[in-house]
Amino acid sequence: MIIFDHVTKSYGSNMGIEDVSVRIDKGDFVFLVGPSGAGKSTFIKLILKEIEADKGSIRVNGTELRNLSNREIPKLRRSIGIVFQDFRLLPKKTVRENVAFAMEILHISSRTVRRNVPQVLNLMGISSKMEKYPHELSAGEQQRVAIARAVINNPTVLIADEPTGNLDPDTAWEIMQLLDQINRRGTTIVMVTHAKDIVDRMGKRVIAIDKGKIVRDDRGGAYGVYEEEAALAALLRGGGVFDSHDI
Amino acid sequence: MTFASFFSITAMLLILGLFFIVVVNVNMVAENAKKQFDTIQVYLLEDTSEESVNQMIDKLEGMEQVTKAEYLSKEDALNEFKVKWGDKAYLLDGLSKNPLPNSIRIKLNDIEKAEAVVEKAKTFEGIEDIRYYQSTVDKLIHITDLIKIGASVIIVFLVVISVVVVSNTVKLTVLAREREISIMKYVGATNWFIRGPFLVEGIIIGFFSAGIAVALVAILYKKVLTLFSQDAFLLFSTSMVPEAFLVKNLVVIFMALGISIGAIGSIISMRRFLDT
Numbered sequence: 001m002i003i004f005d006h007v008t009k010s011y012g013s014n015m016g017i018e019d020v021s022v023r024i025d026k027g028d029f030v031f032l033v034g035p036s037g038a039g040k041s042t043f044i045k046l047i048l049k050e051i052e053a054d055k056g057s058i059r060v061n062g063t064e065l066r067n068l069s070n071r072e073i074p075k076l077r078r079s080i081g082i083v084f085q086d087f088r089l090l091p092k093k094t095v096r097e098n099v100a101f102a103m104e105i106l107h108i109s110s111r112t113v114r115r116n117v118p119q120v121l122n123l124m125g126i127s128s129k130m131e132k133y134p135h136e137l138s139a140g141e142q143q144r145v146a147i148a149r150a151v152i153n154n155p156t157v158l159i160a161d162e163p164t165g166n167l168d169p170d171t172a173w174e175i176m177q178l179l180d181q182i183n184r185r186g187t188t189i190v191m192v193t194h195a196k197d198i199v200d201r202m203g204k205r206v207i208a209i210d211k212g213k214i215v216r217d218d219r220g221g222a223y224g225v226y227e228e229e230a231a232l233a234a235l236l237r238g239g240g241v242f243d244s245h246d247i
Numbered sequence: 248m249t250f251a252s253f254f255s256i257t258a259m260l261l262i263l264g265l266f267f268i269v270v271v272n273v274n275m276v277a278e279n280a281k282k283q284f285d286t287i288q289v290y291l292l293e294d295t296s297e298e299s300v301n302q303m304i305d306k307l308e309g310m311e312q313v314t315k316a317e318y319l320s321k322e323d324a325l326n327e328f329k330v331k332w333g334d335k336a337y338l339l340d341g342l343s344k345n346p347l348p349n350s351i352r353i354k355l356n357d358i359e360k361a362e363a364v365v366e367k368a369k370t371f372e373g374i375e376d377i378r379y380y381q382s383t384v385d386k387l388i389h390i391t392d393l394i395k396i397g398a399s400v401i402i403v404f405l406v407v408i409s410v411v412v413v414s415n416t417v418k419l420t421v422l423a424r425e426r427e428i429s430i431m432k433y434v435g436a437t438n439w440f441i442r443g444p445f446l447v448e449g450i451i452i453g454f455f456s457a458g459i460a461v462a463l464v465a466i467l468y469k470k471v472l473t474l475f476s477q478d479a480f481l482l483f484s485t486s487m488v489p490e491a492f493l494v495k496n497l498v499v500i501f502m503a504l505g506i507s508i509g510a511i512g513s514i515i516s517m518r519r520f521l522d523t
Contacts, residue, residue: 048433078435088430105436149434
């Protein structure tokens with residue numbers, strides 16, 4: 001569960017996000033959409049405590065991030081899986097080692113690692129590629145490995161930062177099915193994306209950010225006619241029309 | 248990358264070792280010199296009575312700076328010269344009369360405390376003159392102090408430089424693995440988990456650098472000792488620090504320095520990467 005309460009974060013004169021309040025419940029599947037530089041990355045970085053909010057409160061799984069010391073950050077990140085557009089696999093490690101690495105960091109016994117890694121890779125449909133290196137895999141397969149690494153420690157939240165950005169439509173859709181499957185097992189998913197067709201087809205909750213503000217928050221929403229919506233939202237903001245959707 | 252750190256620590260320790268050799272030997276020479284010059288000679292007037300001489304000796308021996316005060320008759324003094332001059336002693340036979348005075352020879356436990364004893368001796372009656380080597384020793388102490396201070400400054404400087412060099416070379420390694428580190432952090436690795444391998448690497452580099460440096464310095468010192476033990480320098484080598492003692496100390500000092508430089512260097516270099 002992620003709760004933003006009147007959160008503001010600016011970089012010098014550059015506004016990251018401004019006075020954002022939103023609540024993402026356990027088991028939610030949320031698309032975070034908006035133009036580049038709208039504040040999506042800031043939103044993600046705040047959840048991971050890569051950066052600190054200037055104002056407001058952020059709670060992740062009941063923990064107030066402001067009260068989290070630097071030493072406790074690793075603990076927070078272990079409860080959050082993360083997947084990137086560029087996969088970020090270690091090139092000199094095999095598929096199995098890339099995934100096992102995430103468990104070894106937590107000092108999990110090698111017996112458990114040996115048992116769990118093949119299971120997860122099997123779930124992701126790439127158990128046959130276990131001993132291959134990332135460069136020997138297709139983009140879709142690499143993303144599956146990255147997802148396997150992100151979920152191996154059973155995170156409560158999975159953050160996906162444009163996970164389909166480097167994939168062709170068919171492969172992208174396969175990855176979405178995988179994420180949907182993970183979501184159905186109870187993991188909260190926050191996915192940043194520009195892929196309109198995917199958002200429309202999935203029909204999940206959509207949070208649109210523009211110029212550092214949440215301009216739309218629809219359940220079962222579509223990517224939407226974004227530009228117009230944003231303008232309309234700005235007009236309606238005073239009436240608190242969108243606040244009712246926040247909760 | 249590893250080699251750059253290794254060479255810089257080794258080179259630094261080598262230079263350090265040379266300074267160390269100089270410092271310990273200068274110290275040794277100074278200590279020896281102090282021992283040789285730790286006497287005060289009080290020359291007595293011809294007609295001083297034995298009784299007052301004994302009184303003087305008693306008073307001197309009562310002082311804490313004095314280890315021993317003894318009477319030396321003019322005949323004994325002359326004999327000492329004869330022994331010292333060896334086969335040239337016949338030259339002294341030509342003397343019609345012994346030109347040396349009776350004297351009291353005072354042994355001090357530290358020549359630097361000579362002043363108080365001299366002041367005391369000056370108050371005695373029946374003395375002709377007081378001779379001691381205060382100014383020579385003062386100069387010697389002054390020079391050795393300068394050398395010691397200079398060497399310490401250079402040593403500190405060298406240590407700082409090598410920490411900087413090591414942290415910079417480790418930084419290059421870390422940069423090359425920045426991606427890996429950022430992934431580790433996203434997955435929730437603690438800073439110590441990430442730092443661990445680099446720290447171990449730094450320690451190992453420091454350890455081997457120290458080993459090599461000790462070996463090289465020991466070989467060099469052995470050569471110097473052999474060279475100095477040839478006739479012309481015999482005088483020198485007897486007052487030089489023995490090799491075993493030097494190496495034993497170098498091992499301890501270099502290991503401590505090498506390992507801490509390696510460790511501190513790698514910790515410093517990683518600070519920036521582990522901020523968040």
